[in-house]
Amino acid sequence: xxxxxxxxxxxxxxxxxxxxxxxxxxxxxxxxxxxxxxxxxxxxxxxxxxxxxxxxxxxxxxxxxxxxxxxxxxxxxxxxxxxxxxxxxxxxxxxxxxxxxxxxxxxxxxxxxxxxxxxxxxxxxxxxxxxxxxxxxxxxxxxxxxxxxxxxxxxxxxxxxxxxxxxxxxxxxxxxxxxxxxxxxxxxxxxxxxxxxxxxxxxxxxxxxxxxxxxxxxxxxxxxxxxxxxxxxxxxxxxxxxxxxxxxxxxxxxxxxxxxxxxxxxxxxxxxxxxxxxxxxxxxxxxxxxxxxxxxxxxxxxxxxxxxxxxxxxxxxxxxxxxxxxxxxxxxxxxxxxxxxxxxxxxxxxxxxxxxxxxxxxxxxxxxxxxxxxxxxxxxxxxxxxxxxxxxxxxxxxxxxxxxxxxxxxxxxxxxxxxxxxxxxxxxxxxxxxxxxxxxxxxxxxxxxxxxxxxxxxxxxxxxxxxxxxxxxxxxxxxxxxxxxxxxxxxxxxxxxxxxxxxxxxxxxxxxxxxxxxxxxxxxxxxxxxxxxxxxxxxxxxxxxxxxxxxxx
Ligand SMILES: Nc1ncnc2c1ncn2[C@@H]1O[C@H](COP(=O)(O)OP(=O)(O)OP(=O)(O)O)[C@@H](O)[C@H]1O
Ligand SMILES: [Mg+2]
Numbered sequence: 001x002x003x004x005x006x007x008x009x010x011x012x013x014x015x016x017x018x019x020x021x022x023x024x025x026x027x028x029x030x031x032x033x034x035x036x037x038x039x040x041x042x043x044x045x046x047x048x049x050x051x052x053x054x055x056x057x058x059x060x061x062x063x064x065x066x067x068x069x070x071x072x073x074x075x076x077x078x079x080x081x082x083x084x085x086x087x088x089x090x091x092x093x094x095x096x097x098x099x100x101x102x103x104x105x106x107x108x109x110x111x112x113x114x115x116x117x118x119x120x121x122x123x124x125x126x127x128x129x130x131x132x133x134x135x136x137x138x139x140x141x142x143x144x145x146x147x148x149x150x151x152x153x154x155x156x157x158x159x160x161x162x163x164x165x166x167x168x169x170x171x172x173x174x175x176x177x178x179x180x181x182x183x184x185x186x187x188x189x190x191x192x193x194x195x196x197x198x199x200x201x202x203x204x205x206x207x208x209x210x211x212x213x214x215x216x217x218x219x220x221x222x223x224x225x226x227x228x229x230x231x232x233x234x235x236x237x238x239x240x241x242x243x244x245x246x247x248x249x250x251x252x253x254x255x256x257x258x259x260x261x262x263x264x265x266x267x268x269x270x271x272x273x274x275x276x277x278x279x280x281x282x283x284x285x286x287x288x289x290x291x292x293x294x295x296x297x298x299x300x301x302x303x304x305x306x307x308x309x310x311x312x313x314x315x316x317x318x319x320x321x322x323x324x325x326x327x328x329x330x331x332x333x334x335x336x337x338x339x340x341x342x343x344x345x346x347x348x349x350x351x352x353x354x355x356x357x358x359x360x361x362x363x364x365x366x367x368x369x370x371x372x373x374x375x376x377x378x379x380x381x382x383x384x385x386x387x388x389x390x391x392x393x394x395x396x397x398x399x400x401x402x403x404x405x406x407x408x409x410x411x412x413x414x415x416x417x418x419x420x421x422x423x424x425x426x427x428x429x430x431x432x433x434x435x436x437x438x439x440x441x442x443x444x445x446x447x448x449x450x451x452x453x454x455x456x457x458x459x460x461x462x463x464x465x466x467x468x469x470x471x472x473x474x475x476x477x478x479x480x481x482x483x484x485x486x487x488x489x490x491x492x493x494x495x496x497x498x499x500x501x502x503x504x505x506x507x508x509x510x511x512x513x514x515x516x517x518x519x520x521x522x523x524x525x526x527x528x529x530x531x532x533x534x535x536x537x538x539x540x541x542x543x544x545x546x547x548x549x550x551x552x553x
Contacts, residue, residue, distance in 0.1 A: 017516045023113060026510045027106045029076035034103020036070065037063045041096045041442070043161035044450040044476045047381075059377050061162050062384045063096030064088040076510060083506040090502075091495035092391025093159050097442060098499040104441040105507035108434035117427050123508045125431020128424060129417055130504035132432075133439075134497050136416045140409065140470060141401035141493035142485070146192055152177045154488035155396050156389040158405050163385025164378060168210045175214045175369060176386065180393045182214075182367045194394040200322045200368045201386065203379045204354065207372040212382075215368045217346065217360035218326045220319055222312045225296050226305040231350040233310055238344040238359070239287035240320050242333040244294035245278050245304075245311075247271045272299060279303040281335045289348050291315045291323060293331075310348065312357070323359055326366035392492050401493035404485035407443025408473030409496055411461045414439045435504070443474055450476040457481065 017025055039046050040061045050058045050069040058069050064084040072078060083102050084095040109122050144151050156173035165172050183198040202219055224231055258264045279300055282290060289310045296304070296313040304311045324331055329344025346361040371386060373379035396402055403409040417436035421429050440458060447457035457474055460481045464472035473484030484490075 011519070013520060015516075015518045015520070017518075019514050020113070022514050022516045023119070023511070024110075025516065026076040026513055027110050029074050030080045030106050030506075030510050031103045033067065033072070033077045033080040034100050034106075037066055037096050038100050038103075038445055039449060040066065040162075041100060042446040042449050042476055043166075044446075045096075045162055046449070057377070058380070060381055060384060062381075062388070063099055065384060067095075067099070079509055080506055083502045086502050087495075087498055091395065091492075091498045093388040094491075094495040094499045097496075098503050100441055100445060101438055101499065101503035102506045104438040105435065105503060106510060108438050109431075109507065109511055112430060112434060115430075117430060119511045119514070121427040122431045122434075123511050125424070125428035126435055126504045126508055126511075128428060129420075129432040129435035130500050132417060132420050133413050133435075133500045136413055137403065137409070137493055137497050137500070138401070140412055141403050143400050144396070144402050146397045146400050149177055151402070151490065152180070152393050152396060154490045155402065155492060156393050158489050158491055159392045160385035160389040163388065164373075164381040165209070165385045165389075168212070171210055172212060172386065173389070175212060176389050176393055178214050179367055179369050180390060180397055183365065184397055192398050194398050196390060196394055198325055198366045199390065200318075200366065201371060201383060202368055203371045203373070203383055205373060205376055205379055207374075209371075209373050209378070209382060212369070212371045212373075215358060215370055217358060217368065218319065218323045218366060219368050219370065220291060220312055220315055220323070220357040220359060221355070222315060222357070223355060225311050225313050226301040228305040229310050230308060231310065233288045233348045236288035236310075236346060236348055237286050237340075238289045238291065238323075238327050238329060238346060238348070239282060239285065239338075239342070240323055240327075240329050240331045240344065241282075241290055241292040241335070242294065242320065242331050243292075243335060244296070245275070245282075245290075245292060245300040245313075246295055246297040247274055275300045276303055278335060279307060279309075281338075282309065283307045285338060285340055285343060287343060291320060293317055293320050322366060322368075326359055326361040328361060392495060395492040395494050399492060399494050402490050403493050403496055404471035404473050404483070405489040405491040406473030406475055406484040406487075407440075407446050407461060408471050408484050408489075409491070410439040410442040411458075411465050411472070412470050413500075415462070415465050439500070446474055446476060450474075450479065452476075452479060 040048060040063065045061055047059050047061045048066050050060070050066065052069065053071070058065065060066060064087070067081045067084050072081065080099060080102055084099050087095045087098040105126060112122050113119065153173040156176040157169050160172065161169060179199055180194055183196060184192050184194045187193050200218055202221065256267060258267065275297055287309060290304070290312070292311060292313045293315050294313070296311060301311065320331055323329070323344070327344025327346040330342040332338045332342050344361065346359055349358045351358060369386065371379055371382055373382050414436040417432060421432040421436065424432050443461055444454040444458055447454040461472060461474065464481055469483065471483045471485040472481055473489060475482050475484055475487045475489060
């Protein structure tokens with residue numbers, strides 16, 4: 001090879017963006033994601049309407065749902081979405097907060113980069129600050145009595161307001177607290193363990209949200225397969241079947257040619273016999289009720305009715321899985337090898353109005369939260385809000401540490417981190433301060449979304465915290481800076497710890513990149529871009545998002 005000639009190792013289509021350009025590119029992509037969810041933060045946050053490529057519509061306020069439904073195709077933006085997903089998995093709530101803080105961290109990092117501070121120093125500073133923030137959260141958090149129902153209700157309300165639960169929040173928060181408590185057990189070490197596996201959420205449209213209810217056991221939203229079957233059974237032996245009660249089909253396509261009517265009759269007789277045997281097997285087991293995940297042949301339905309067995313076909317797999325816990329049964333996938341041990345025991349009753357079965361078990365536990373709402377969109381958003389609330393109440397019951405919300409915790413953390421920054425030497429100190437500023441985004445946005453002046457609110461909050469009011473926050477219902485803990489705006493500490501950690505880890509991941517090598521084109525906007533590459537302009541792939549979401553933000 002000749003000296004001095006560059007060696008080309010990348011294909012012609014490949015693009016490469018380096019150093020400052022790479023940082024700019026990444027930071028603007030990440031910030032675009034954070035901007036997209038900001039306006040949904042808090043009870044007064046707005047919703048977004050997301051229309052997917054098939055035209056189906058989701059209306060939501062839930063950070064993680066918005067980001068997952070948005071058709072984002074940008075690698076950096078996807079890293080930020082992962083923050084939301086981690087937050088959802090680990091804490092169940094606070095996804096908007098985590099993403100918004102990550103965006104703000106990057107915005108402030110950009111300023112530091114402008115001042116020629118090396119990314120390594122920023123990364124170190126952010127890391128120190130987030131470790132310190134976790135310690136401070138633990139210090140600030142109040143230990144609460146996990147039997148304190150009022151407090152648990154407040155935690156539920158704080159989490160679900162803004163997600164379609166406003167009007168009925170007292171009723172719903174009580175249902176949530178009751179639901180969590182009914183699936184809480186104390187372990188040998190005396191700790192509360194909440195097992196949300198034993199909690200099933202069912203949704204029904206047509207009635208008002210206020211008619212949502214908590215039921216012992218499970219429900220099956222199906223009709224009996226035959227009119228002559230009983231519709232209820234007390235003290236019943238229940239079979240959960242994952243096998244069709246139909247004539248077994250051969251694996252290969254077969255053709256049977258008959259030459260005289262007798263042969264045909266024989267053939268039909270054989271099928272009839274097979275079905276009869278299946279039903280007899282069920283009757284011999286002693287089952288009074290059969291919930292079958294697969295189909296049931298017409299003739300088999302008739303035999304089952306004759307045996308006085310209540311049978312339901314095409315039950316949902318998830319329902320069967322849940323009923324298994326409720327009635328303490330096994331799911332049978334082969335009738336021939338089934339034994340009485342596989343049967344569950346409990347009461348099955350019929351709700352004629354709603355056309356569904358209630359199944360209550362003996363001994364084993366499990367509850368169903370039946371959410372109602374007028375339309376699918378209402379119920380879907382309610383379900384997301386309820387899911388968040390269940391998670392945070394469960395966390396509070398098992399962890400016992402809570403914080404004042406409405407930005408109180410963020411302002412207090414910021415103030416403590418600024419003190420801590422004094423002890424940090426070098427340029428990292430500036431990063432710790434930038435971290436503190438970033439946390440204050442939460443009260444600023446809460447104020448903004450409530451139509452208040454964010455600067456005034458922040459000034460008031462800082463003043464209150466300087467006076468020592470650790471729990472001073474913004475209550476967007478009274479629009480006042482007040483003790484939000486007393487006002488019932490309460491959040492679990494664990495979710496906040498997770499939010500600050502994942503936000504800073506995501507920011508650091510983005511900051512660490514100084515070279516983007518892409519096999520394809522990074523910019524969707526081909527040509528006409530004088531800067532020649534993606535940096536400075538809209539990051540690749542974000543163009544579509546900006547356009548698609550533009551009307552809603
Ligand atoms: N009455 C209130 N006044 C002020 N702030 C409130 C009030 N109720 C809740 N908040 C605050 O709203 C924030 C939570 O808002 P929201 O539920 O929209 O976002 P998130 O929990 O971060 O994300 P998501 O719920 O989308 O996963 C928290 O900071 C909480 O303290
Ligand atoms: Mg929330």
